[in-house]
Amino acid sequence: MKKNYDIVIIGGGPAGLAAAVAAYDNGVKDILILEREERLGGILNQCIHNGFGLTRFKESLSGPEYAARFIDEVQKRQIEVCTQTTVLALSKEKQVTVINSAQGVFTVQAKSVVLAMGCRERSRGALNVAGSRPAGIYSAGTAQKYVNIKGYLPGKRVVILGSGDIGLIMARRMTLEGAKVLAVCEIMPYSSGLKRNIAQCLDDFGIPLYLSHTITKIEGEKRVTGVVVSKVDENKRPIAGTEMHFDCDTVLFSVGLIPENELTKMAGIELSPKTRGAVVYQNRETDTDGVFACGNVLQVHDLVDFVSEEAEIAGKAAAQYVLNGAKVREEISVNTGNNISYVLPQKIDRNAGGQVKLFFRVTNTFKNCTITATSGGEVIAKRKKRIAVPGEMETLLLTEKTLAGINDEIVVSLEVDE
Amino acid sequence: MFDVIVIGGGVVGGLILRELTKYHLNVCLLEKASDVSMGASKANSGIVHAGFDATPNSNKAKFNVLGNEMMEKVTGELGVKFRRNGSLVVAFSAEEIETLKELKARGEQNGVSGLEIISQERLREMEKNISDEALGALYAPTGGIVCPYELTIAAIGNAMDNGAKLETEFEVVKIVKNEECFVLSSSKGKTIEGKIVINAAGLQSGKIAALAGDSGIEIKGRKGEYILLDRESGDFVSHTLFFTPTKLGKGILVTQTEDGNILLGPTAEELENAGTDTSAQGLAFVIEKARKMCKNPPLFNTITSFAGVRAYSSKGDFIIEESKTVKGLIHCAGIESPGLTAAPAIAKFVVETLVGGSLRLIKNENFNGARTPDYFFKNLSTEEKNAIIARDPSYGKIVCRCEQITEGEILRAIRANPPARDIDGVKRRTRSGMGRCQGGFCQPYIAELIAKERGVSLEQVTKCGDGSELIMGVTK
Numbered sequence: 039m040k041k042n043y044d045i046v047i048i049g050g051g052p053a054g055l056a057a058a059v060a061a062y063d064n065g066v067k068d069i070l071i072l073e074r075e076e077r078l079g080g081i082l083n084q085c086i087h088n089g090f091g092l093t094r095f096k097e098s099l100s101g102p103e104y105a106a107r108f109i110d111e112v113q114k115r116q117i118e119v120c121t122q123t124t125v126l127a128l129s130k131e132k133q134v135t136v137i138n139s140a141q142g143v144f145t146v147q148a149k150s151v152v153l154a155m156g157c158r159e160r161s162r163g164a165l166n167v168a169g170s171r172p173a174g175i176y177s178a179g180t181a182q183k184y185v186n187i188k189g190y191l192p193g194k195r196v197v198i199l200g201s202g203d204i205g206l207i208m209a210r211r212m213t214l215e216g217a218k219v220l221a222v223c224e225i226m227p228y229s230s231g232l233k234r235n236i237a238q239c240l241d242d243f244g245i246p247l248y249l250s251h252t253i254t255k256i257e258g259e260k261r262v263t264g265v266v267v268s269k270v271d272e273n274k275r276p277i278a279g280t281e282m283h284f285d286c287d288t289v290l291f292s293v294g295l296i297p298e299n300e301l302t303k304m305a306g307i308e309l310s311p312k313t314r315g316a317v318v319y320q321n322r323e324t325d326t327d328g329v330f331a332c333g334n335v336l337q338v339h340d341l342v343d344f345v346s347e348e349a350e351i352a353g354k355a356a357a358q359y360v361l362n363g364a365k366v367r368e369e370i371s372v373n374t375g376n377n378i379s380y381v382l383p384q385k386i387d388r389n390a391g392g393q394v395k396l397f398f399r400v401t402n403t404f405k406n407c408t409i410t411a412t413s414g415g416e417v418i419a420k421r422k423k424r425i426a427v428p429g430e431m432e433t434l435l436l437t438e439k440t441l442a443g444i445n446d447e448i449v450v451s452l453e454v455d456e
Numbered sequence: 457m458f459d460v461i462v463i464g465g466g467v468v469g470g471l472i473l474r475e476l477t478k479y480h481l482n483v484c485l486l487e488k489a490s491d492v493s494m495g496a497s498k499a500n501s502g503i504v505h506a507g508f509d510a511t512p513n514s515n516k517a518k519f520n521v522l523g524n525e526m527m528e529k530v531t532g533e534l535g536v537k538f539r540r541n542g543s544l545v546v547a548f549s550a551e552e553i554e555t556l557k558e559l560k561a562r563g564e565q566n567g568v569s570g571l572e573i574i575s576q577e578r579l580r581e582m583e584k585n586i587s588d589e590a591l592g593a594l595y596a597p598t599g600g601i602v603c604p605y606e607l608t609i610a611a612i613g614n615a616m617d618n619g620a621k622l623e624t625e626f627e628v629v630k631i632v633k634n635e636e637c638f639v640l641s642s643s644k645g646k647t648i649e650g651k652i653v654i655n656a657a658g659l660q661s662g663k664i665a666a667l668a669g670d671s672g673i674e675i676k677g678r679k680g681e682y683i684l685l686d687r688e689s690g691d692f693v694s695h696t697l698f699f700t701p702t703k704l705g706k707g708i709l710v711t712q713t714e715d716g717n718i719l720l721g722p723t724a725e726e727l728e729n730a731g732t733d734t735s736a737q738g739l740a741f742v743i744e745k746a747r748k749m750c751k752n753p754p755l756f757n758t759i760t761s762f763a764g765v766r767a768y769s770s771k772g773d774f775i776i777e778e779s780k781t782v783k784g785l786i787h788c789a790g791i792e793s794p795g796l797t798a799a800p801a802i803a804k805f806v807v808e809t810l811v812g813g814s815l816r817l818i819k820n821e822n823f824n825g826a827r828t829p830d831y832f833f834k835n836l837s838t839e840e841k842n843a844i845i846a847r848d849p850s851y852g853k854i855v856c857r858c859e860q861i862t863e864g865e866i867l868r869a870i871r872a873n874p875p876a877r878d879i880d881g882v883k884r885r886t887r888s889g890m891g892r893c894q895g896g897f898c899q900p901y902i903a904e905l906i907a908k909e910r911g912v913s914l915e916q917v918t919k920c921g922d923g924s925e926l927i928m929g930v931t932k
């Protein structure tokens with residue numbers, strides 16, 4: 039490892055890998071990828087099921103296969119990679135402090151930094167589920183690691199809370215490995231997972247899905263011995279008298295992902311309370327010149343294909359920053375209106391030119407609705423949807439021509455059609 | 457035969473054990489759990505109370521104020537983090553302001569220095585997120601925060617380094633006193649003999665007294681539930697904020713912890729049989745009170761909730777004395793709050809006065825009260841860290857990413873006194889798994905390290921002792 043690099047990429051998951059390749063292909067060769075694990079690939083390494091890459095490669099790959107395609111590209115370009123190296127600190131001046139066994143603690147100076155640290159899972163603790171705190175309580179991702187990487191079964195009679203894709207996939211995996219999954223509970227009236235996952239992971243195995251239900255108590259002193267599951271009302275409050283008891287030895291929590299932004303915060307970069315990731319321009323540049331963010335550290339993605347797309351934007355922009363320096367911006371802010379939980383990018387630089395794709399999520403399930411982007415009272419982009427759900431990221435395209443004509447804040451909102 | 461046997465590996469028993477090793481005594485600690493610090497000393501508020509709360513002339517008042525004064529020295533020697541962040545008792549009505557004046561007078565009578573009643577304006581300057589309805593506060597600059605299990609483990613580890621013996625999984629179920637000594641038997645049929653027995657068994661101290669034939673101690677449990685917020689919100693408050701005590705109770709406190717998290721709680725619920733379950737009502741109460749104390753507590757940053765049980769005596773005060781009926785049995789019973797604060801002073805008194813009353817105390821010149829600095833890797837300078845990594849590369853490998861804990865520190869926790877045997881033991885010694893992901897990333901890795909170090913299979917690794925195995929088999 040040298041002391042200076044043009045671009046330092048923090049995190050060697052799909053986001054970091056795609057950003058490195060894009061930066062290289064846009065003219066900057068002096069790149070370093072830092073990864074704490076032994077291998078590149080990030081969380082994909084433990085996702086051994088198929089279904090990755092349908093959009094990008096038009097075929098269904100496993101997580102490691104998808105990652106391998108990008109690792110190959112990185113290797114072909116001989117981009118420098120340092121694994122088993124953890125970034126401890128990041129400064130606004132783009133000094134990256136790292137630690138590893140071979141070199142100890144030392145600092146690297148970058149001209150540009152790409153943040154690609156991914157996310158972590160929300161734990162049981164974050165939900166304040168009442169009861170005891172015995173062995174047998176895992177986040178779905180931890181269970182996935184035990185099963186897929188280590189070859190161990192964390193439990194035999196399982197209740198899963200959360201019906202997002204990770205929860206659904208773990209219901210199938212645990213069943214295939216010999217465990218009995220008694221129930222998947224979901225506090226919302228709908229599952230945020232893909233339809234095909236509900237069919238292939240639950241229905242095919244006869245695993246019941248309890249919508250509008252949550253775990254209200256965990257029992258067991260040393261090991262989980264059971265859980266109480268209750269139905270919830272429209273405010274997500276448990277309804278007395280609806281309690282069901284399950285005798286289980288294991289509870290898996292699959293209750294959301296949180297971007298891992300300690301380093302971002304350390305560098306004093308502005309974070310959005312809505313995404314819990316950095317506030318960025320359309321080129322994924324943060325409020326600190328030359329620092330970019332992409333992938334799950336910026337916004338939690340459902341599909342890795344989108345991660346790669348976003349990372350390429352950031353990687354290319356990092357290269358342009360190194361080659362051309364900072365630009366004078368003309369800024370328009372992008373905000374959420376009715377029924378939209380967040381929108382990204384939060385800021386558009388009009389001087390940058392080109393089109394901008396807005397990414398956002400809706401707050402609830404809506405049928406027959408219209409999503410619009412407005413500016414100065416005028417609709418500048420619009421899309422009708424038969425159904426919109428929070429679990430699926432939505433997009434709206436603003437063309438170069440559209441952007442050229444606006445001066446005011448852009449607001450994205452959703453209205454249900456009459 | 458041991459000169460002194462201490463029953464109970466909490467902060468009280470732990471600091472007594474360490475105090476005993478300052479003398480030429482053959483001493484042993486018995487703990488029923490698989491690790492030390494598994495009782496009240498594991499789950500409490502971690503406040504080093506100033507001492508304005510206790511009734512003047514009570515044991516609580518006396519040992520609180522003394523213990524508070526001793527805290528710098530003992531934590532300094534043991535390398536345990538401690539900080540005087542100052543306490544604020546906040547008033548929300550004119551009546552409560554009057555109560556603050558009474559508290560101040562009481563504190564002064566107890567010997568607490570620096571107490572001051574501060575205005576709403578100053579309170580707002582000191583705590584930017586205090587509720588708009590708060591009218592003023594009693595400020596106690598000597599109030600502090602310490603990590604209770606770190607202190608307990610360090611005290612016991614240091615005592616062991618100085619020759620004390622530790623027996624875990626030794627639940628005392630029988631005590632026989634013969635001519636020369638006590639014979640203590642465990643639930644697993646082991647026996648151990650000692651001249652003096654110190655009863656520091658927390659919630660079970662009444663039961664231990666009864667086993668020895670002293671029926672004079674009655675102990676009950678009162679549960680307290682907490683919510684812990686991520687360090688990301690660590691600057692939400694900087695002092696420890698208490699509600700003014702009223703006839704309806706004390707409310708909860710909002711504080712920074714010594715590790716930089718925010719702690720909300722505890723509730724106060726009477727309970728018949730001691731459980732550390734949390735309840736929906738309890739946690740809802742904590743949230744309601746936190747919202748009254750502060751503007752917009754960052755509950756979205758909750759990382760865990762937990763509960764601890766206070767052991768209080770029917771006398772309403774700490775019982776620190778030799779048994780009136782069984783000679784050689786010394787009670788430290790009913791040590792509820794402010795027991796953590798008082799513990800160093802209790803230990804000194806118990807050893808110098810009570811043990812010293814029946815055994816001759818000869819100073820141990822070889823006693824070394826300090827622990828080696830490798831324990832606190834994260835706080836070292838870059839040069840110091842690099843020197844350690846050069847010697848032992850495992851210190852260059854981060855295992856717990858949220859708390860930045862290295863493999864070297866985890867191995868050390870498994871090897872050093874008192875050795876960590878399970879996931880929770882490693883967690884309490886290193887903080888690995890205590891951060892925002894709660895072990896989601898690092899637990900499988902730590903389990904492997906424990907298995908390797910202890911020469912067992914991964915399937916035998918537990919969360920917290922027998923019956924809490926992590927894994928239930930291999931995959932197909």
Ligand SMILES: Cc1cc2nc3c(=O)[nH]c(=O)nc-3n(C[C@H](O)[C@H](O)[C@H](O)COP(=O)(O)OP(=O)(O)OC[C@H]3O[C@@H](n4cnc5c(N)ncnc54)[C@H](O)[C@@H]3O)c2cc1C
Binds near residue numbers: 075204340
């Ligand atoms: C448990 C889990 C299961 C998932 N399952 C699926 C699925 O089944 N299907 C699907 O389509 N999507 C799934 N996803 C989502 C998808 O895999 C992610 O969208 C994608 O992997 C995100 O890529 P990333 O590069 O942003 O993050 P990651 O893949 O998380 O990569 C981030 C990398 O950064 C490294 N890193 C972090 N901090 C540091 C630091 N300080 N120093 C050095 N390195 C660091 C990490 O070790 C990691 O390798 C899953 C995500 C999770 C968390």
Ligand SMILES: Cc1cc2nc3c(=O)[nH]c(=O)nc-3n(C[C@H](O)[C@H](O)[C@H](O)COP(=O)(O)OP(=O)(O)OC[C@H]3O[C@@H](n4cnc5c(N)ncnc54)[C@H](O)[C@@H]3O)c2cc1C
Binds near residue numbers: 470487495496500
């Ligand atoms: C909710 C709560 C909040 C608190 N907040 C504060 C605070 O902010 N500041 C403060 O100063 N104090 C506080 N306290 C009080 C403080 O935590 C206690 O006073 C202190 O921890 C008591 O220590 P101990 O060693 O007496 O008991 P414990 O820590 O309970 O230790 C007793 C030990 O004895 C063992 N044991 C029991 N029976 C047997 C047996 N038969 N054989 C062998 N071993 C046995 C137990 O396993 C246990 O490890 C609080 C307490 C609670 C519960």
